Amino acid sequence: MEPEPRPRVELFEGPEVPPIADPEPDVSRETPPTAAATATLPRPTHTRVIVIANQKGGVGKTTTAVNIAAALAQGGLRVLLIDVDPQGNASTALGVDHREGIRGTYEVLLDRDAIAWHAVASGEAPNLLVLPATIDLAAAELDLVAVAGRERRLADALDAYLRDHEPDYVILDCPPSLGLLTLNGLVAATEILIPIQTEYYALEGVSQLMRTIDLVTQNLNDHLQLSTVILTMYDARTRLSAQVADEVRRHFPEQTLATVVPRSVRIAEAPSYGQTVMTYHAQSAGAEAYRAIAREIAERGARG
Numbered sequence: 001m002e003p004e005p006r007p008r009v010e011l012f013e014g015p016e017v018p019p020i021a022d023p024e025p026d027v028s029r030e031t032p033p034t035a036a037a038t039a040t041l042p043r044p045t046h047t048r049v050i051v052i053a054n055q056k057g058g059v060g061k062t063t064t065a066v067n068i069a070a071a072l073a074q075g076g077l078r079v080l081l082i083d084v085d086p087q088g089n090a091s092t093a094l095g096v097d098h099r100e101g102i103r104g105t106y107e108v109l110l111d112r113d114a115i116a117w118h119a120v121a122s123g124e125a126p127n128l129l130v131l132p133a134t135i136d137l138a139a140a141e142l143d144l145v146a147v148a149g150r151e152r153r154l155a156d157a158l159d160a161y162l163r164d165h166e167p168d169y170v171i172l173d174c175p176p177s178l179g180l181l182t183l184n185g186l187v188a189a190t191e192i193l194i195p196i197q198t199e200y201y202a203l204e205g206v207s208q209l210m211r212t213i214d215l216v217t218q219n220l221n222d223h224l225q226l227s228t229v230i231l232t233m234y235d236a237r238t239r240l241s242a243q244v245a246d247e248v249r250r251h252f253p254e255q256t257l258a259t260v261v262p263r264s265v266r267i268a269e270a271p272s273y274g275q276t277v278m279t280y281h282a283q284s285a286g287a288e289a290y291r292a293i294a295r296e297i298a299e300r301g302a303r304g
């Protein structure tokens, strides 16, 4: 099917200030073509396993996970995203089937299936694989309780995967809780990335998360480091956003990235088309932000 022509956006043609809204995206295609990748980002010196966690709900974990994954892969890197959330929102946004009965993270955790058996390609970028999560994963929080080494199941599966595969990045998207699923993510990772929504009470809950990270590093995974903090849903028009950003930067001066993610309708719309904002609207402010974030992350990784 021929894509419909994009509405023409008149920029700089009149005496008026150009519109600041992003132009309308092209959503006429049923399935997005595999987006192109150009080798523009530096490779890390070793596979980086980044867990995206914050037990607070709706702060932008999944949005950050899928858009960073797509941006890194579009930048020429090999990326595996593991959906560790029974909501399966990351699988949805990456256009991957995750209806009940589809095999993925649950089978890896409970049946010891290999990650490679169930990881599927996303059309959002070349070299982007996704291990999908279905609603079946909701049972894993309970089903894991009786299992030996229950908090190491994902780490074991990933160790096995990394013996035969060499992705540059593995991104883990966690649910909004500090239960066994998130714990598996924290134990499997070498780095933690915390998205913080730029709003009042932004840091509430982060101290509890920090205590959990301490417990994990002392008892289960001493490789885990808080490497990255990202400010999400930043609204440049409000003083509150600027104040919260200052406060977060004071708490995490090393870890907070320079780029903030703006509050953007395009970012919020993309998942309903089974897309990331990186393909849904590659020129939007949200996509620009996630591209800059991917570059910041990749450049830090390349330094060591």
Ligand SMILES: Nc1ncnc2c1ncn2[C@@H]1O[C@H](COP(=O)(O)OP(=O)(O)OP(=O)(O)O)[C@@H](O)[C@H]1O
Pocket: 056, 057, 058, 059, 060, 061, 062, 063, 064, 085, 087, 089, 174, 175, 176, 232, 233, 234, 261, 262, 263, 264, 265, 267, 268, 269, 271, 286
């Ligand atoms: N920068 C943004 N601008 C506008 N909307 C956003 C932005 N980031 C995320 N959203 C929207 O906010 C909601 C929550 O985002 P998201 O699902 O990424 O959060 P989450 O932390 O993964 O949530 P959960 O805790 O349920 O897993 C979603 O509807 C998402 O589309």
Ligand SMILES: [Mg+2]
Pocket: 061, 062, 063, 085, 089, 174, 175
């Ligand atoms: Mg989520």
